[in-house]
Amino acid sequence: FIVLLGPSGCGKTTTLRCIAGLESASEGRILFDGQPVERLSPKQRNVAMVFQFVSLYPHLSVAENIAFPLRARGERGPGVRQKVNEIAKTFDLTDALSRRPSALPPGAWQKAALARAVVREPKVLLLDEPLSAIDERFREEMRWELRHIQKELGTTTFHVTHDQREAMSLADRVVLMRDGEVVQEGTPAALYDRPVDLFAAQFIGSPSMNLMQGAVDGGALTVAGQPISVPEDTAHKVAQAVASKDVTVGIRPQDVTLADHADTPAIEAEIVAVSSSGRDRQMDFRVGESVHKGFAPPGKANVGARTRMALPPDKLLFFGPDGRRVEV
Secondary structure (H helix, E strand, O other), X not given: OEEEEOOOOXXXXXXXXXXXXXXXXXXXXXXXXXXXXXXXXXXXXXXXXXXXXXXXXXXXXXXXHHHHHHHHOOOOOHHHHHHHHHXXXXXXXXXXXXXXXXXXXXXXXXXXXXXXXXXXXXXXXXXXXXXXXXXXXXXXXXXXXHHHHHHHHOOEEEEEEOOHHHHHHHOOEEEEEEOOEEEEEEOHHXXXXXXXXXXXXXXXXXXXXXXXXXXXXXXXXXXXXXXXXXXXXXXXXXXXXXXXXXXXXXXXXXXXXXXXXXXXXXXXXXXXXXXXXXXXXXXXXXXXXXXXXXXXXXXOOOOOOEEEEEOOHHHOEEEOOOOEEOOO
């Protein structure tokens, strides 16, 4: 399950259309199971595509919609009915087979369209933001179902989205794109923990990664002008990797909390806002002129308080003046 992720206009859908054969790639190769398919028509490639705005034939039942691609290629008889029943069971659509699309509950349109796409057993399933038109309250459920169904079917799937939460919850591999280029490719955990540059660091994660101005001089590190203790070899590696002393220091909000010991590596900050999201208590804190985010236990953060924010050294990431992450 591969997710193409990136902002609007970065080339995700164009890449998907090239895989499908609807667009011609200007360079590069497209191979299915090691075999080139650039000269094959979309039909010969045996791909199935589901678009953002799902289109089902309104005058046909769900069963007839699912059966349509089978009948279109000449299949007839009880074999068609058997395939429809099997795929309907996979997608939990058995009770809806006799209904018209207009009578389907929210989310079932997408499931019916997906069932119609995979009933003919395509080599590759291509999904162009299929969940973006669903109300938020049904989208989380559909993400879970889509992931479960894909694993059950075992069909190689390319999924396009600009929603990083959707990408991180669905993908085996994420391909992060920007301006027509691949920025980073890997597992969701790899992109979250080890972003290759500042764009990847900010695009992945909710809330976005905190980025603070820092400086490194020999074995000493400062963040927002305040000294912070990190292993000396870490500071030396950063100093050797960047042309100047200036670095950008990144840390995930989930890794920032109130310092509970005097010897905890931390910086002085002022809490400017506190909000709750379920069991999480999120706080905004100001360091110099910049506001950043962290998390604190209930009752431990008060607006206006001056406090120390713990920055665990093993959670810090360092970016050079060119925006690339420094390996430490």
